[in-house]
Amino acid sequence: MTELADPDVRAVSPARSRYQSDEFVARLRRRYAAEQRFKYAGMAAIGLASLMLVVLLGSIISQGYTAFQQTSIALDITFDAAEIDPQGTRNPEVLAQANYAKLIRDSLGTVFPEATSRADRRTLSDLLSSGAPFELAMMVRDDPSLVGTTKRVWLTASDDVDQFMKGFIPRNVAETERRVNDVQVAAIDRLASKDSIEKSFNTTLFTAGDSREPELAGIWGAIVGSFMTLAITMALAVPIGVSAAIYLEEFAPKRWWTDLIEVNINNLAAVPSIVFGLLGLAVFLNFFGMPRSAPVVGGVVLALMTLPIIIIATRAALKAVPPSIREAALGIGASPLQTVLHHVLPLAMPGILTGTIIGMAHALGETAPLLMIGMVAFIVDIPGGFTDSATVLPVQIYMWADSPERAFTERTSAAIMILLGFLVLMNGLAVFLRKKFERRW
Amino acid sequence: MGATMNAPSALPAVPVKMQARDVKVFYGAKQALKGINLDIQENRVMALIGPSGCGKSTFLRCLNRMNDTIENCRVEGRLTIDGDDIYGRDIDPVQLRARVGMVFQKPNPFPKSIYDNIAYGPRIHGMASHRDEMDEVVQKSLQRAGLWNEVKDRLREPGTGLSGGQQQRLCIARAIAVSPDVILMDEPCSALDPIATAHIEELIDELRENYTIVIVTHNMQQAARVSQKTAFFHLGDMVECDDTEEIFTNPRDERTQGYITGRYG
Amino acid sequence: MGATMNAPSALPAVPVKMQARDVKVFYGAKQALKGINLDIQENRVMALIGPSGCGKSTFLRCLNRMNDTIENCRVEGRLTIDGDDIYGRDIDPVQLRARVGMVFQKPNPFPKSIYDNIAYGPRIHGMASHRDEMDEVVQKSLQRAGLWNEVKDRLREPGTGLSGGQQQRLCIARAIAVSPDVILMDEPCSALDPIATAHIEELIDELRENYTIVIVTHNMQQAARVSQKTAFFHLGDMVECDDTEEIFTNPRDERTQGYITGRYG
Amino acid sequence: MQLTVLLVVLAVLAVVGYHLGRSRAANAVGGRIVQLHSVPAYYGAYVALWAGLPAFLLFVAWGVSEGWLVMQMVLAGLPDRLTSVDAQGIALLKADLLNLAHGLNTGRQPDPAVVAGAEHYNALRQLGDWAVLGFGSALAVAGLWYARERISPRMRARNQVERVINIVLIGCSLVAILTTVGIVLSLVFEAARFFMAVNPLEFLFGLHWSPQMAIRADQVGSSGSFGAVPLFAGTLLITVIAMLVAVPVGLMAAIFMSEYATPRMRTALKPILEVLAGIPTVVYGFFAALTMAPFVRRIGDAVGLDVSSESALAAGVVMGVMIIPFVSSLSDDVINAVPQSLRDGSYGLGATKSETIKLVVMPAALPGIVAAVMLAVSRAIGETMIVTMAAGLSANLTANPLEAVTTVTTQIATLLVGDQEFDSPKTLSAFGLGLVLFIVTLTLNMIALRVVQKYREKYD
Amino acid sequence: QSRDQIRAVGSSTVFPFTTAVAEAFGKTGKFKTPVVESTGTGGGLKLFCGGVGPQHPDIANASRRIKKSEVDQCAANGVAEITELKIGFDGIVMASSKAAKHYDFTRAQVWKALAKEVPVNGKMVANPYKKWSDVDPSLPNYDIEVLGPPPTSGTRDAFNELMMEGGCHQVKEVAAILTDEKARSKACLSIREDGAYVEAGENDNLIVQKLGANPEAFGVFGYSFLDQNKDKLQAAKVDTVVPSYELISSGKYPVSRSLYVYVKNAHVGVIPGIRELIGEYTSERAMGEEGYLADKGLIALPKADRDAARVSAVNLSPLKL
Numbered sequence A: 001m002t003e004l005a006d007p008d009v010r011a012v013s014p015a016r017s018r019y020q021s022d023e024f025v026a027r028l029r030r031r032y033a034a035e036q037r038f039k040y041a042g043m044a045a046i047g048l049a050s051l052m053l054v055v056l057l058g059s060i061i062s063q064g065y066t067a068f069q070q071t072s073i074a075l076d077i078t079f080d081a082a083e084i085d086p087q088g089t090r091n092p093e094v095l096a097q098a099n100y101a102k103l104i105r106d107s108l109g110t111v112f113p114e115a116t117s118r119a120d121r122r123t124l125s126d127l128l129s130s131g132a133p134f135e136l137a138m139m140v141r142d143d144p145s146l147v148g149t150t151k152r153v154w155l156t157a158s159d160d161v162d163q164f165m166k167g168f169i170p171r172n173v174a175e176t177e178r179r180v181n182d183v184q185v186a187a188i189d190r191l192a193s194k195d196s197i198e199k200s201f202n203t204t205l206f207t208a209g210d211s212r213e214p215e216l217a218g219i220w221g222a223i224v225g226s227f228m229t230l231a232i233t234m235a236l237a238v239p240i241g242v243s244a245a246i247y248l249e250e251f252a253p254k255r256w257w258t259d260l261i262e263v264n265i266n267n268l269a270a271v272p273s274i275v276f277g278l279l280g281l282a283v284f285l286n287f288f289g290m291p292r293s294a295p296v297v298g299g300v301v302l303a304l305m306t307l308p309i310i311i312i313a314t315r316a317a318l319k320a321v322p323p324s325i326r327e328a329a330l331g332i333g334a335s336p337l338q339t340v341l342h343h344v345l346p347l348a349m350p351g352i353l354t355g356t357i358i359g360m361a362h363a364l365g366e367t368a369p370l371l372m373i374g375m376v377a378f379i380v381d382i383p384g385g386f387t388d389s390a391t392v393l394p395v396q397i398y399m400w401a402d403s404p405e406r407a408f409t410e411r412t413s414a415a416i417m418i419l420l421g422f423l424v425l426m427n428g429l430a431v432f433l434r435k436k437f438e439r440r441w
Numbered sequence B, C: 001m002g003a004t005m006n007a008p009s010a011l012p013a014v015p016v017k018m019q020a021r022d023v024k025v026f027y028g029a030k031q032a033l034k035g036i037n038l039d040i041q042e043n044r045v046m047a048l049i050g051p052s053g054c055g056k057s058t059f060l061r062c063l064n065r066m067n068d069t070i071e072n073c074r075v076e077g078r079l080t081i082d083g084d085d086i087y088g089r090d091i092d093p094v095q096l097r098a099r100v101g102m103v104f105q106k107p108n109p110f111p112k113s114i115y116d117n118i119a120y121g122p123r124i125h126g127m128a129s130h131r132d133e134m135d136e137v138v139q140k141s142l143q144r145a146g147l148w149n150e151v152k153d154r155l156r157e158p159g160t161g162l163s164g165g166q167q168q169r170l171c172i173a174r175a176i177a178v179s180p181d182v183i184l185m186d187e188p189c190s191a192l193d194p195i196a197t198a199h200i201e202e203l204i205d206e207l208r209e210n211y212t213i214v215i216v217t218h219n220m221q222q223a224a225r226v227s228q229k230t231a232f233f234h235l236g237d238m239v240e241c242d243d244t245e246e247i248f249t250n251p252r253d254e255r256t257q258g259y260i261t262g263r264y265g
Numbered sequence D: 001m002q003l004t005v006l007l008v009v010l011a012v013l014a015v016v017g018y019h020l021g022r023s024r025a026a027n028a029v030g031g032r033i034v035q036l037h038s039v040p041a042y043y044g045a046y047v048a049l050w051a052g053l054p055a056f057l058l059f060v061a062w063g064v065s066e067g068w069l070v071m072q073m074v075l076a077g078l079p080d081r082l083t084s085v086d087a088q089g090i091a092l093l094k095a096d097l098l099n100l101a102h103g104l105n106t107g108r109q110p111d112p113a114v115v116a117g118a119e120h121y122n123a124l125r126q127l128g129d130w131a132v133l134g135f136g137s138a139l140a141v142a143g144l145w146y147a148r149e150r151i152s153p154r155m156r157a158r159n160q161v162e163r164v165i166n167i168v169l170i171g172c173s174l175v176a177i178l179t180t181v182g183i184v185l186s187l188v189f190e191a192a193r194f195f196m197a198v199n200p201l202e203f204l205f206g207l208h209w210s211p212q213m214a215i216r217a218d219q220v221g222s223s224g225s226f227g228a229v230p231l232f233a234g235t236l237l238i239t240v241i242a243m244l245v246a247v248p249v250g251l252m253a254a255i256f257m258s259e260y261a262t263p264r265m266r267t268a269l270k271p272i273l274e275v276l277a278g279i280p281t282v283v284y285g286f287f288a289a290l291t292m293a294p295f296v297r298r299i300g301d302a303v304g305l306d307v308s309s310e311s312a313l314a315a316g317v318v319m320g321v322m323i324i325p326f327v328s329s330l331s332d333d334v335i336n337a338v339p340q341s342l343r344d345g346s347y348g349l350g351a352t353k354s355e356t357i358k359l360v361v362m363p364a365a366l367p368g369i370v371a372a373v374m375l376a377v378s379r380a381i382g383e384t385m386i387v388t389m390a391a392g393l394s395a396n397l398t399a400n401p402l403e404a405v406t407t408v409t410t411q412i413a414t415l416l417v418g419d420q421e422f423d424s425p426k427t428l429s430a431f432g433l434g435l436v437l438f439i440v441t442l443t444l445n446m447i448a449l450r451v452v453q454k455y456r457e458k459y460d
Numbered sequence E: 001q002s003r004d005q006i007r008a009v010g011s012s013t014v015f016p017f018t019t020a021v022a023e024a025f026g027k028t029g030k031f032k033t034p035v036v037e038s039t040g041t042g043g044g045l046k047l048f049c050g051g052v053g054p055q056h057p058d059i060a061n062a063s064r065r066i067k068k069s070e071v072d073q074c075a076a077n078g079v080a081e082i083t084e085l086k087i088g089f090d091g092i093v094m095a096s097s098k099a100a101k102h103y104d105f106t107r108a109q110v111w112k113a114l115a116k117e118v119p120v121n122g123k124m125v126a127n128p129y130k131k132w133s134d135v136d137p138s139l140p141n142y143d144i145e146v147l148g149p150p151p152t153s154g155t156r157d158a159f160n161e162l163m164m165e166g167g168c169h170q171v172k173e174v175a176a177i178l179t180d181e182k183a184r185s186k187a188c189l190s191i192r193e194d195g196a197y198v199e200a201g202e203n204d205n206l207i208v209q210k211l212g213a214n215p216e217a218f219g220v221f222g223y224s225f226l227d228q229n230k231d232k233l234q235a236a237k238v239d240t241v242v243p244s245y246e247l248i249s250s251g252k253y254p255v256s257r258s259l260y261v262y263v264k265n266a267h268v269g270v271i272p273g274i275r276e277l278i279g280e281y282t283s284e285r286a287m288g289e290e291g292y293l294a295d296k297g298l299i300a301l302p303k304a305d306r307d308a309a310r311v312s313a314v315n316l317s318p319l320k321l
Ligand SMILES: Nc1ncnc2c1ncn2[C@@H]1O[C@H](COP(=O)(O)OP(=O)(O)OP(=O)(O)O)[C@@H](O)[C@H]1O
Pocket: B027, B030, B032, B051, B052, B053, B054, B055, B056, B057, B058, B059, B070, B105, C161, C162, C163, C164, C165, C166, C191, C193
């Protein structure tokens, strides 16, 4: 029996009322003040971050919401058979080749009979989008019986008219200082008085590919491209990243070379993203001869870029699982792999999901590496496969943000809103999964 | 076997340190305690015994409001310390916990050095202003918990690297380092070997002079050895509370009898 | 108090299930076991006793290679099961651990439902092909661990929501659910109340018919009650191993004597 | 088409193999699985691997080499007059063949021999695909059968399966190494050319960065100095500013979410903050340049400070906002994973919540928090757009956050997307910068690893 | 792989014009719409000169003329025949916010304000001017702050050559102080690095918007951005010439440069549609004075040059430097 003959015991156990002493109470008050400060600091942090988000989102939305509307102009178009299909064959080839611009000019001529000079007529046809003749061509292709009739049709207005209607081009400045001249302003007023010009929901934005004309530009191509690219990224980065993390955290012997891999992964996280683009260019395009601008290459490059994020996050999550859980599983004869798959991984899942989300969010918003592999490109056609030329949402945003046309400003913000919509969707899924896996023990 | 008690019996009336009146505890919809009435006397050791899951730990955690940290836990009834309502406005849980220390069932050393584990409490309560004082507090606490000799050369090593029993003694040392009024111990010796257990029991006996102690134990002998009062819990009820000798030799309730005799009678 | 033993003494020669020859264990540079020689007989209960930190858990963990999971742990010497080298090529540690089950010092239920905690082992070993069979295995195991009545209505609730003692019994149930040859128990009853302890001790006695059991305990009485052989460890040495009765009544080494008599003599 | 079918066949065979292997192993010992070397699932996995893996490798090999192989065969079959041209001619011929094989109209009359070649090409590809489907399926069935036959109680199925899995896992880890190798290779040659043109010492220790070098021979160059110190100093400055925003805010946000907020609040807050990480950097760039920078400048003017309209402060702060979620979300996860028993221990001693968090929870969560912060630092170093737009491109050597600075990555990006020339040091300096940045961060990471390893503490 | 889609790479300045042509070309429906990448002139030419075959682009956009070294590189990689098409002009303007007072500059003033070293009292000294009014009292009392492209940009090259070098030559003292041709040229082209000239990246929209936030600053960017932001910006006259469409087109405005498109002859006929595409590009409805490219901000060539481009496009006459 150990002897504890300590006559001095009371020295370390002072008067029993010490926790009610004034000194202690005063100290407690200070501690509580610190507690409050700490809590407020936490709230302030959340508040600050949320405020930033609100400001950012606010500025994006306030700039972008107008892009969801587009101005159109109604014209009575005479689908003159002699003009469209003189032979009367109704051959689609012939119908497609017809000069629909002339139909529009003629129609405008009847609305604005006073415009006789070449310049004025030109000015007037600039009210309509350069895509308007194609809209007519589409109508005729879809319904050849239109030929020979006269019909009131809504045609897309040009971007300048659209901006004017939305108030982004001021009316009360000198004519030389606006892209809509006085003749056009008068024409717009005349159309408005006849209810022949109005704003409606901008479906083009959601269904079309890119275009040089803001009023014809859409982000569907970029959405599809982003989807394909991200699908590849996710399919590669998540399994490879999680596997690598599992290996390093659970199986790898602690040797110099595992340290090397660890350092190396941390280092990759700091490599500027454009360097991954260089890598993609050198290895995938030049060495393996993969196609330029293809989602498959973009996906691989972004996967390499997000890999370190996922690995680091997953390792941190695995590390947080208490060893007693592993012992419990091993102790009843689960193999190390089963231990990891059945117990450790599910417990680490919230952290893994967080890493995946942050990695994917990064990949979803990244432009620079794609520049090197040709995805920063003007691509009109909607990609149909993983090797077709494609672009992605952030690149579309980047290119629109750099376009001179005023109307692209609002579309840039609209595209950002859509991108964020996808992000929120992705996050939503992760929140759901995270909630499923999360538990405190 | 019978209760081999070495504790004094039939104590004179002493002031009541803590009091429970009709204490009910719920975990969500599940009721864990069904109205406990209990007086805990000053400078006495009170043992709580009873089968597993009967609510001993739950009750113990009410005494220093550790239940506050459990999400869906609700406490009803009145609990007092020195006449003050524990759940009342006047009492602050932090202050309360400093007055009512706790040692848990599973040893839970902090992921810090052995030294810092002990110094943690005194430091937050501002009990030692100098390095030397702190060193002394740490050494005293470790000595009283009977761990000093084993760890004196490795005070800077992490507390989590100790064996199970060492960890538990570390937690005891940590609790007594802040010299609370009341010490709650939830099976403090379950991970200890007999020598260490004896050491702790001696310590408890010694602490009793200045402190009030409530101990949960599954070891009848231990309860008999260290406590002056014993309360028997069963299925969320406090069946019986009396002088320890009384309980072990002459239980009034048949459930108590059944339990303490078990196959050990 | 003296060792009140209710175990049979002087057993006839029985086959050896596991054997340790000059087993040394190092944690990094620190030597935790200094050359252990020990025979563990089939269908017997072997108790390991000794002061805290003497290496009981370490030795136990050698027997099913749980030490493999500790980064800097090195095992030397020869350990066999049924004559096969435990650390040899032919033995798969995973399969070994299915044969040599383990209950740990701290209860460590999986953060899953009670049912899934038990069903996990049988499931990975393909021991129950049907839902019904599995239900039966779960029920049997919980019944044998004496937990069935308490949890039968909440099998789908998380195992981590149980009380400390319930958790430990859950872990025991989980270990016996895979019906191993040998069961290693590291202070399995330290968190249990006497009734549950008695239940487990009975279970151990019962299991002995089919299984070999090694149990670490700090409770001399328990060692005396449940084991046929007792080994005394001290500072990394196996000081003495003999029939339990022999050890408790007639220890040869004075360290053993000092320990088991302690203040309990 | 055939290849898709093959994949489906392989998947099915693998599943079948798994079940066959498991039941056969169990039967081999009459249900007493203790007698097996490994648990039955491993025998199942063993058979599944034999069924799936060889055929899958064949599939991959064919997929990679198909185009090249078939093309070689077609070229060999073409008349000499077409193929006996230089490499460029062959390249054009191949393009012609492929265009024809895919039925493209190139707008010119193709050579009949080339047309025949294109048909040959299509036929060969068809044939090859069918052959691979047939051969692959056969291989899978054979593998399945072979593995099934080999099952015996003493067979070390676990070791074999785990070896394969281990190889796969190691392979995954090696992707990171390969990436590094790839990056180094894609930088090192051009970097070497750069260092031949510019003295590495001048590059590393020069205090002046101004690559206004002539890009055209007929254009007279102005100053061309390549001292990278201002770039690294600028990177450091902006990273530090960003961290000063992101770490306190992120960490406090994480603490609030995991310790103070209700679970419902937490599930809502976390993804909201994560949105910050997903906003395209162009947006942050505009925000930094058009809102934050003028704001900082106005504040500075108000208190009488001379603030450049492109300040490191504006860029750094906005970048910090962007990486808040890196710190907050990851830290929140690890803080949440700290066992409750540690908190209880602290509360039991009379600690307040904030004391518990600061003194117990944080140290326990430190390894994970360090990982999160390192990730955030990395992200800050790698970010280009915000700096380009808000802090400008002028390389000032200053520690004053109110002045304009530029960063290494910004320069790399600008040099690479701007007008380049093959062997102008101006263009090549991007590669030099990339390589040196790579080495610098590698060194820093090495140091960080040592530090973290030293202070890492385990808990349970 | 085969390719049925034309690929163009190169200058970000020419990008808006080539894309407009590509789109119009695609709308005719006979061919797929070409893919146009914005890689910068040098980067584009590097890709373009990489070789012959479907993995290499067919067309390169350039905001400057191809260099001899680049032609050599092309030849070394087997790209022997290149057709050069000059497509139009780009004016480089100096503009400020409408909120500021309007001022006009001479090139000499601009040079003095922005050069690294200027002659003071017969010596070249580090540029001492802080305000425009220091350069010339007739100029505004504003801090000199010019937001312009970085040295990696083609626009910057042109600005250097046309504005700075031109301005430098107007300052007679320079020639007097620096007799050495090389040193003089260097002095003429060096832009100060003390913050007065802000390298604002390649995003011209950003410059335009920054001018809004900072009315005392001037911006340097392409004409098309001025055209789109007439209501917000006012352009300074340079040497008394207004940067208007007509005056740039006629060559009176001193700071304008030519834009080019290069075509890889070897790909014509292999990749479908190249001939038709450049036909569209050089057509009057595209690059004519009233063509859709003019609407996008491209300044049309004189009639004779347009005709010459059209002939080149038909004949595919290889470039000889
Ligand atoms: N956090 C919790 N949530 C829900 N139920 C709980 C929780 N903690 C305890 N319980 C339940 O409350 C009852 C009392 O638990 P308590 O921990 O107080 O038992 P105990 O007497 O300490 O048992 P033991 O001796 O095994 O530790 C048990 O049925 C237990 O399952």
